[in-house]
Amino acid sequence: MVVEEPELGKLSAILFTGIEAAGRQSWRDEALQQVVRDEHAVLVRELLPRHGGREVKRLEDGFLLEFEGGLAAVDFGLELQQALKVHNDVVAVERRVVMRVGVHLGVVVHRDGDVFGEGVNLAARIEALARPGTLYVSETVARQVEGQLESPPVRLGRGEMKNIRLPVAVYRIDPPEHRRRQPWLSRVRSLLSRNTSAH
Amino acid sequence: MRAMSPLTLVVASKNYSSWSLRPYLALAHTGQPFQEVVIPLDTPETRELIARHSPSGRLPLLKHGDLSIWDSLAICEYLAETFPEAHLWPQERVARAVARSVTAEMHSSFTKLREHMGMNLRARRPGQGRVPGVAEDIARIQALWTDCRARFGQGGPFLFGAHFTIADAFFTPVATRFVTYDVALEPVSAAYRDTLLSQPAYQKWAEAGLREPPVAKYE
Numbered sequence: 001m002v003v004e005e006p007e008l009g010k011l012s013a014i015l016f017t018g019i020e021a022a023g024r025q026s027w028r029d030e031a032l033q034q035v036v037r038d039e040h041a042v043l044v045r046e047l048l049p050r051h052g053g054r055e056v057k058r059l060e061d062g063f064l065l066e067f068e069g070g071l072a073a074v075d076f077g078l079e080l081q082q083a084l085k086v087h088n089d090v091v092a093v094e095r096r097v098v099m100r101v102g103v104h105l106g107v108v109v110h111r112d113g114d115v116f117g118e119g120v121n122l123a124a125r126i127e128a129l130a131r132p133g134t135l136y137v138s139e140t141v142a143r144q145v146e147g148q149l150e151s152p153p154v155r156l157g158r159g160e161m162k163n164i165r166l167p168v169a170v171y172r173i174d175p176p177e178h179r180r181r182q183p184w185l186s187r188v189r190s191l192l193s194r195n196t197s198a199h
Numbered sequence: 200m201r202a203m204s205p206l207t208l209v210v211a212s213k214n215y216s217s218w219s220l221r222p223y224l225a226l227a228h229t230g231q232p233f234q235e236v237v238i239p240l241d242t243p244e245t246r247e248l249i250a251r252h253s254p255s256g257r258l259p260l261l262k263h264g265d266l267s268i269w270d271s272l273a274i275c276e277y278l279a280e281t282f283p284e285a286h287l288w289p290q291e292r293v294a295r296a297v298a299r300s301v302t303a304e305m306h307s308s309f310t311k312l313r314e315h316m317g318m319n320l321r322a323r324r325p326g327q328g329r330v331p332g333v334a335e336d337i338a339r340i341q342a343l344w345t346d347c348r349a350r351f352g353q354g355g356p357f358l359f360g361a362h363f364t365i366a367d368a369f370f371t372p373v374a375t376r377f378v379t380y381d382v383a384l385e386p387v388s389a390a391y392r393d394t395l396l397s398q399p400a401y402q403k404w405a406e407a408g409l410r411e412p413p414v415a416k417y418e
Contacts, residue, residue, distance in 0.1 A: 009323060009378035011396050070397075106393040107378055118389035139356045140394050167348075167390035168356060 013073035016127035017062040022096035051076040070144035077101040102127025104138040142171040150176035204264030206233035213408030217318040217372030219259040222274040224368040227400035229285040275365040286362040305369040312336035325381035356394040
């Protein structure tokens with residue numbers, strides 16, 4: 001039996017996604033919920049390799065992903081948001097979703113394919129804080145991507161952080177106003193449209 | 200005119216030399232172009248190479264034109280005076296006084312931590328170095344970080360806010376030690392450690408350090 005040695009102390013960008021039904025609806029039934037989760041998984045796994053990301057694990061309503069740096073993680077998050085918009089355009093209303101994304105850059109420990117550490121906890125808390133449809137990052141990430149995005153990170157105000165205690169400031173990153181033409185979007189449409197008529 | 204003279208920083212092996220890392224970070228954060236000379240530690244030529252650059256026999260050393268400055272804190276102070284636009288000390292008087300205090304404490308104290316948790320960017324030694332006195336040093340450092348972040352850090356991710364200061368440069372080697380020896384930190388300290396280790400200047404230093412050949416004496 002091969003026992004994997006833990007890889008200690010590597011600086012990684014940790015990204016959490018979390019999806020929910022659009023328009024504050026709830027899923028009609030578990031079967032539909034599973035279909036939507038699977039569609040989210042298709043998108044994540046399609047886009048992840050383009051950004052050098054690694055799937056750490058699939059969660060109930062999202063993913064825990066790891067990237068070499070903050071910019072790759074943010075680029076992925078923005079592209080996934082864009083892909084979800086396409087998803088919502090082509091699927092039935094009941095399958096439309098919104099997604100929260102949270103990213104932090106921190107020291108993590110790898111063990112048995114999973115990641116651990118304060119940085120992972122912080123990324124999860126940032127994702128939970130994000131409003132549906134938005135991408136929130138820690139200040140560590142915001143600094144790393146500064147000047148490299150069309151829309152600069154916007155620091156959350158005191159009102160948005162009321163009663164929330166985090167050891168770092170949190171920023172929102174908005175999608176670019178002018179969407180770039182992405183050749184892969186047609187592939188997203190094709191991937192999703194396979195199931196469109198089934199539900 | 201001196202500000203326009205070429206800058207050269209002479210440092211020891213990047214994987215091991217915490218003293219060298221500090222002025223390197225301060226210099227990098229001035230944004231000034233500079234040359235660097237890296238002298239490998241513990242080789243037959245090490246002493247001669249150091250003597251060639253540093254009459255005091257000490258590293259790190261900053262050459263600015265015909266001026267030579269040694270000692271990491273003296274170099275950082277010189278950079279702060281020469282390049283004030285880099286804000287290497289906080290601009291506000293009280294914050295600056297506290298920044299100087301914590302930097303001086305890092306410069307002169309934490310001997311147990313230094314001795315038993317030597318800087319080694321490449322190594323991973325979970326659980327090692329926990330001799331009496333080290334835990335107290337770690338607790339004191341975390342108390343300093345937490346206090347500075349709470350009192351002065353509201354405007355940014357560093358100890359004194361938005362600007363990377365000499366205090367941050369002095370604590371960066373400690374942040375690497377906390378990773379090497381897998382020291383569990385409070386959330387505020389962990390976030391600050393991550394801020395330090397994600398700085399581009401540190402990343403560049405670490406990449407070079409990881410490529411250096413190991414030196415048996417320090418492994």
